[in-house]
Structures are given as C-alpha cells and as structure tokens.
Amino acid sequence: MRKPIIAGNWKMNKSRDEALQFIYNVNMKVPSSEFVDSVVCAQSPILRDLVKRQGDSLRVGAQTMHYLDNGAFTGEISAPLLESIGVTYVVLGHSERRAYYNETDTDVNKKIHQAFRYGLTPILCVGESLEIREAGTTDPYIKDQVVAALKGLGTEQIKALVIAYEPIWAIGTGKTATSEMANDTIRAIRGVVKGLYNDETAEAMRIQYGGSVKPANIDELLSMSDIDGALVGGASLDAESFLALVNAAVKK
Ligand code: 13P
Numbered sequence: 001m002r003k004p005i006i007a008g009n010w011k012m013n014k015s016r017d018e019a020l021q022f023i024y025n026v027n028m029k030v031p032s033s034e035f036v037d038s039v040v041c042a043q044s045p046i047l048r049d050l051v052k053r054q055g056d057s058l059r060v061g062a063q064t065m066h067y068l069d070n071g072a073f074t075g076e077i078s079a080p081l082l083e084s085i086g087v088t089y090v091v092l093g094h095s096e097r098r099a100y101y102n103e104t105d106t107d108v109n110k111k112i113h114q115a116f117r118y119g120l121t122p123i124l125c126v127g128e129s130l131e132i133r134e135a136g137t138t139d140p141y142i143k144d145q146v147v148a149a150l151k152g153l154g155t156e157q158i159k160a161l162v163i164a165y166e167p168i169w170a171i172g173t174g175k176t177a178t179s180e181m182a183n184d185t186i187r188a189i190r191g192v193v194k195g196l197y198n199d200e201t202a203e204a205m206r207i208q209y210g211g212s213v214k215p216a217n218i219d220e221l222l223s224m225s226d227i228d229g230a231l232v233g234g235a236s237l238d239a240e241s242f243l244a245l246v247n248a249a250v251k252k
Helices: 016-026 044-053 079-084 095-100 105-117 130-135 138-150 155-160 179-196 199-204 215-222 239-250
Strands: 005-009 037-041 058-062 089-092 121-126 162-165 206-210 229-232
Touching: 005 089, 005 162, 005 206, 005 239, 016 044, 016 239, 037 089, 037 239, 044 058, 079 105, 089 105, 105 121, 105 138, 105 155, 121 138, 130 138, 138 179, 155 199, 162 179, 179 199, 179 206, 179 215, 215 229, 215 239, 229 239
Parallel strands: 005 037, 005 229, 037 058, 058 089, 089 121, 121 162, 162 206, 206 229
Antiparallel strands: none
C-alpha cells in the first residue's frame, strides 16, 4: 500500500501574509499524515516562516534547488540551507524550470542526488509537450527523462522518491489528461522503474499526477490503480480547495 501524497505547488504566488493565513486556516484541518502526506511548496523567502508554523501533518517544500553545496551562483538556493531551516521536500525538474531556466536532465539528476544527501524528499517532475503527445511518442520521451533523472540512485532512494507526471499541455490550461491517459503513462513510468530496479522497488515508489487537478476531478484520478496523489498548482492556492484535495486522498 502506497500512502497518497498531495503537494501544492504555489509557484510564484502568495504574499507572506497570505501564506501564513493559509497555514493558519489549514493546519488543524489537514488529515493525519498516517493517511496522506500533505505538502505545500512555497517561494524560498517564506519557507522558514511556514516550517515554524506547520502542524504535525503538514510539510513544507521548496520549488527548486542547486546541486552544489555553495558557491558563486547568484540567486540560487542550496540544499544545506533548506535542510537547516526544516524544509523536507523539494520539487525538481518542473517543466517551467526546464523551459524557462534551461534545467536539463543531467542537472535534475545531480539535484536529486544532492537532495538525498541533505535528507530532502525530491518530487521529480516529468512530462511531455502537446507536440510529443500528438506524435504518439510520449512513452519513450518520458522513459528517457526518467532514466536520466534516476541515474546512480539506489533502491532505497527510489522508494523514498516521489515522481510527478505532469503533461505540459495540462498545466494551468484547465485541460486535464483523462484519468485513463494519466494512469497509462504513470504505469509506463512504473514499468521503466521495474526494468531499472525491480518490482518491489517500483511498487513502493509514489507517482503523482499533475495538471489542472481540482476538487472536481481528484476523486476520479485517485481511483486509478497507479495514481498515488497529485501535484497541484492553481487549486492548491485556496485553503478550502487544498483541504478538499487532501481529504479526497484519505479515501484512496
Ligand atoms: P495547475 O494545477 O495549475 O495546472 O499546475 C500544475 C503544476 O504545474 C503543478 O506543479
């Protein structure tokens, strides 16, 4: 049995006051982490504030991170700093980072290794463009992304890792992949991990779906065999909507 995980990716949204109000509103209402892992990934300057106020069942994540400990990398964020302020998750390889900041598969692989060095749980994002989906080459494309990202990781790390399958054409567009489509690609990802490692490892690893997830479609997505949760942008910004999503996951 894989425990579901719902992560809100707030992207570049929310003031400090709005973020603190959100935590205040959801903290006592988030279901126990015995049943679902609930995470919010916020902008870096407020991560410490959120960690200080997180309740027993809410965790805080960063949205990106560098793969080196320190150095002359203006504007970057280091894993040791994230660890020292109590952050526990980090989103890596989001399609927006890949598209706007030239993050490559090799970078993503180094970042995953670095996250594990500092006890952070990586949420590795993979996903195809509309062009790739329409050309019918989604599976090989995603396979390449997964193989490159996981290079050199051990089985215990794979079991701890979270993968988020986010078709780029479904992000922020209101177009959700059908639950069958999402499940098929997620099963294919699990199949890739089976091939690289073994059945037990692949079955233990959690894979989320992301792309226009909202309270109205979460039940159907989570009813699928291989979808273990969601990485949610827009619908995670509102406290009531976030609570509806995490509560839906309890039923999984
Ligand atoms: P939306 O839920 O707004 O489509 O965003 C998905 C996403 O990119 C989460 O990382």
